Amino acid sequence: MLAAGIGLRAQHHAEILAGRPSVGWFEAHCENYFGAGGAHRAQLTRIRSRYPLSLHGVGLSIGSTDPLNTGHLQQLKRLVREFEPVLVSEHLSWSSFDGRYLNDLLPLPYTEEALRHTAARIGDVQDALGRQILIENISSYLKFECTEVAEWEFLTALVRESGCGILLDINNLYVNSMNHGFDACSYLDGISPAAVQEFHLAGHTLTRCGGCDIRIDTHSTYVATEVWELYGAALQRFGPRPTLIEWDADIPALSVLQAEAAKADAMLETFCAIAA
Amino acid sequence: MLSLPELQARFAATLFGDTAEPSGPWIRSTGIAPELRLGIYRNNLQEGFVKTLALEFPVVQRLVGEEYFRQLALRFLTRHPSRSGDLHHIGAPFASFLRVEFAGTTYQYFADVAALEWAWQECLVAEDDEALDANALQAVPPHRYASLRFALRKAARLLASPFPVTRIWELNQSAVTTQETIDLASGPEFVLVHRGVGGARIRRLSAGGFALLSALASAAPLAAALDAAVLCEPHFDLTVSLQRSFELGLFARMSFSSDRS
Numbered sequence: 001m002l003a004a005g006i007g008l009r010a011q012h013h014a015e016i017l018a019g020r021p022s023v024g025w026f027e028a029h030c031e032n033y034f035g036a037g038g039a040h041r042a043q044l045t046r047i048r049s050r051y052p053l054s055l056h057g058v059g060l061s062i063g064s065t066d067p068l069n070t071g072h073l074q075q076l077k078r079l080v081r082e083f084e085p086v087l088v089s090e091h092l093s094w095s096s097f098d099g100r101y102l103n104d105l106l107p108l109p110y111t112e113e114a115l116r117h118t119a120a121r122i123g124d125v126q127d128a129l130g131r132q133i134l135i136e137n138i139s140s141y142l143k144f145e146c147t148e149v150a151e152w153e154f155l156t157a158l159v160r161e162s163g164c165g166i167l168l169d170i171n172n173l174y175v176n177s178m179n180h181g182f183d184a185c186s187y188l189d190g191i192s193p194a195a196v197q198e199f200h201l202a203g204h205t206l207t208r209c210g211g212c213d214i215r216i217d218t219h220s221t222y223v224a225t226e227v228w229e230l231y232g233a234a235l236q237r238f239g240p241r242p243t244l245i246e247w248d249a250d251i252p253a254l255s256v257l258q259a260e261a262a263k264a265d266a267m268l269e270t271f272c273a274i275a276a
Numbered sequence: 277m278l279s280l281p282e283l284q285a286r287f288a289a290t291l292f293g294d295t296a297e298p299s300g301p302w303i304r305s306t307g308i309a310p311e312l313r314l315g316i317y318r319n320n321l322q323e324g325f326v327k328t329l330a331l332e333f334p335v336v337q338r339l340v341g342e343e344y345f346r347q348l349a350l351r352f353l354t355r356h357p358s359r360s361g362d363l364h365h366i367g368a369p370f371a372s373f374l375r376v377e378f379a380g381t382t383y384q385y386f387a388d389v390a391a392l393e394w395a396w397q398e399c400l401v402a403e404d405d406e407a408l409d410a411n412a413l414q415a416v417p418p419h420r421y422a423s424l425r426f427a428l429r430k431a432a433r434l435l436a437s438p439f440p441v442t443r444i445w446e447l448n449q450s451a452v453t454t455q456e457t458i459d460l461a462s463g464p465e466f467v468l469v470h471r472g473v474g475g476a477r478i479r480r481l482s483a484g485g486f487a488l489l490s491a492l493a494s495a496a497p498l499a500a501a502l503d504a505a506v507l508c509e510p511h512f513d514l515t516v517s518l519q520r521s522f523e524l525g526l527f528a529r530m531s532f533s534s535d536r537s
Contacts, residue, residue, distance in 0.1 A: 031362040035401025036430070039475065042404070059361025065281040072361045097281075097288035101358040104320045106287065113280050142313035143304045146277045209316065210308040216316070 002272065004264035005054065007219075007246040012254045013043040016051075021258060024265070025052035025086070027244050031059045034075045044083065054087040054198070054244070055079060061101070062121050062135075063094035063108045073128050080129055087198055087242070089134040089167045090125070092118070092155065109144035110154040119161035126163065134167040134197055139175045139204070139217030151176070152190035159195045166191065168238075169200035170231045171223065171246075175215040184230055193238045201231060201264060202246040220249040223260060231264070235271040243268060278302055291318045292357060325353045325366065332367040333393045335448045336374070336386060348377070364401075367394050385460060388437035389444055392478070395433035395469040399476045402431035407525030416530075422499035423533040426492045431471035432526055434481075434490050439463045442480055472525055479524075484509025485517050489526070497533035 003024030008016075010032065015021070026047060033041050047053070060072055080088055093105040108114045126133055135158060137151060149157075155166060168191070177184035203221030207214055223231075223245070231243075245260040278286065283302065289295045291314065303310035326349040330337045337345040356369045371394055375387035407429065416424065435441070440462045447454055466486030468479045481489070484505040491501035505512045521527060 031364070034362050034364070037404035038401040038431075038471065041401070059363070061361055065284055069361060075362075094284060095361065097284045099359060100288060100292065101361060101363075102288060102291055102317075102321050103324055103358050103361070103363045104317060106284075106317065109278075109280070109283060111277075111280070117280060141316045142310065143306075144278075144283065145302050145304055146283070210312040212307045214308060214316070 002240055002242060002268065004261035004268065005052075005242060005244045006254075006257045006261055007056075007244060007248060008044075008047065009248070009251050010040050010043075011251055012257075013040065013047065015254050017043060017046055020050065021254060023051065023258065023261065025054060025242065027054040027056050027087075027246075028083075030055050030057040030076055030079055033079060048083050053083055053085045054089070054242070055083065055085040056136075057088075057090040058105070059095065059101070059103065060090050060125065061093075061095040062090055062125065063092065063106075063114065063118050064096045065094075065117065066096050066099065068121060068124055069096075073125065077129055080131070087134060087167075088129065088131065089136055089198065091136045091138050092151075092158070093138050105138045107138065107140040107142065107144070108154075110147045110149045110151060112148065115154060115157050115161065119158055122158065122162040122164045132163060132165055134165040136167040136169050136200065137172050137176075138169070139172040139179075139215075141179060141214065141216070143180060150182070150187070150190070152187045156191060156195070159192070165197040166195045167198045167200060168196050168234065168241075169202070170234055171200065171202040171204055171227050172217060174224070174227045174230050175204050175217050178213075178215050185233055188234055188237045191238075196234075196238045196241055199231065199234060199241050199243040200246055201227060201243060201260070202248075218249055219246050221247075223263075228263070228267075232267060235267060240268045240271045287314075287317075290314055291321050293318075293354070322350060322353065324363065325349060325358070328363050328366060329370065332364075332397050333370060333390055334450065335393055335445055336370075336390050338448045338450070339386065339389065339444070348374075351377075364397075367397060370394065382460075385437070385439035385441065385444065388435070388439055388441045391435055391437075392441050392445055392467065392469065395435055395467075396476055396478065399431040399433060399469050399471045402429075402471065405430050405528045408522070408527040408530055410519070410522035412530055420532060422497060424498040425495060425531045425533055426498070426521075426527045427495075427529040427531070428489070428493045428526055429470065429528045431476075432493075433469045434486060434493060435467045435469070436486060437463060437465050437467070439465070441465055442467055442478055445478060468524075468526075470524065470526060482509055482512075482517075484512035485520075488512070488514070488517055489521065 005025035006023050008026040008028045033044050091105050095102050173184050201223045202219045204215050205218045243264045245257055326346050329349045352373050358366050371387050371390040374390050378384050378386050443458050466481040468481050487508050488501045488505040491504045502514055
């Protein structure tokens with residue numbers, strides 16, 4: 001699976017099954033296939049029989065202080081058992097409090113308390129699934145006063161404490177480095193290459209808020225030039241890893257996603273050649 | 277310093293609009309003000325919710341218009357926030373919300389249209405169970421027909437409405453541009469929503485056919501279900517109705533009532 005993959009969207013199911021396009025692998029959002037049956041699930045079964053698959057969760061609310069949602073975890077477990085994904089991932093975030101869900105990826109404060117809590121929860125999820133999961137760095141639009149360490153330090157400690165791997169989202173890293181004013185390359189240097197098992201690439205938008213520029217992680221457009229550059233730096237630091245093109249809003253034709261994936265493939269090949 | 281539960285409680289309360297409390301010194305105020313930063317998340321919450329609800333209830337949205345649907349969805353979010361990490365579930369209480377919201381008005385039918393759309397959504401993702409073959413009946417001795425019970429397939433829903441809901445649904449599909457007006461008094465309608473080989477379908481049933489399937493769905497034996505059907509449709513034809521149900525693949529299992537009196 002050392003090639004570029006594409007985020008799987010239902011709009012493309014029929015085209016993928018009819019044309020068998022050349023795509024390295026697909027990544028599906030787990031919650032889109034939680035339904036017990038029906039056409040989408042059946043199509044995923046057929047796609048899985050032809051392509052490697054990764055499962056990417058957006059709703060487990062791992063960082064929440066609510067009890068872990070065991071119903072959600074059971075659904076995830078059922079999908080993992082049925083589809084035998086190569087990789088399973090979730091986010092370094094929370095999305096619920098006191099039973100109410102915001103269904104968004106909300107940032108955690110990087111404190112000792114949050115580290116202990118999140119590491120234990122990741123441990124619980126890995127125990128339930130019987131496998132390692134990858135944790136993805138999210139885009140964020142604020143920082144908490146109580147945060148004690150940099151995100152890369154928090155992620156590194158999380159890997160050490162829970163045994164999870166890292167899904168490094170290059171776009172989120174770029175967005176945060178611009179929004180919060182830090183050096184993205186220092187972040188890369190702080191992460192251990194052994195922990196990184198997947199990259200994400202996506203598009204973001206630049207907007208104005210309170211008289212300042214802010215970058216919003218919209219997954220609605222092409223990967224930005226600066227993000228491609230940072231991806232190059234990440235390949236240099238970590239070596240080639242499975243890389244996903246994500247595009248989840250204003251979803252274009254599959255061919256547009258294939259063209260983005262081809263760009264990632266070309267960069268991956270360069271680094272594979274160097275690694276060899 | 278805020279503990280993690282305190283921080284999450286405050287964040288969630290601010291986004292859901294429970295509290296007018298100023299966001300205070302728990303968020304760093306460099307560049308963009310904390311209220312504006314939280315506003316980005318509040319916008320994500322609201323827009324994600326409205327967009328998902330609109331995808332689940334396109335006919336209700338078309339009936340009320342995009343802007344009013346948005347206002348309705350935001351009121352609904354306050355009353356019925358998501359209770360799941362899977363946002364698809366938010367639509368479950370929408371019909372009952374609309375029933376209360378429009379009680380006693382000429383828009384009472386919105387709730388029944390929403391119930392129809394939710395039944396459709398449920399049928400799309402219901403479990404893929406096997407249809408019972410009509411040949412199964414051949415093995416049943418006639419004296420046991422009365423005590424037969426039929427379990428409906430998972431992807432089958434029954435709805436009754438005093439309004440012509442299927443007509444409203446048909447004329448408000450995105451591709452339909454007709455100016456035809458619908459007489460709200462042209463109901464009632466008895467409706468089956470189910471998923472067959474070709475996908476989800478909405479079908480009108482006769483009053484008797486609806487009564488029969490509703491009784492069977494609540495585990496009544498065939499004799500009692502037939503009584504219920506004949507009560508609202510004196511010339512109800514059981515053979516035709518059962519045959520049609522088998523053709524549509526509505527039944528999953530057959531069993532016998534333990535009470536054969």
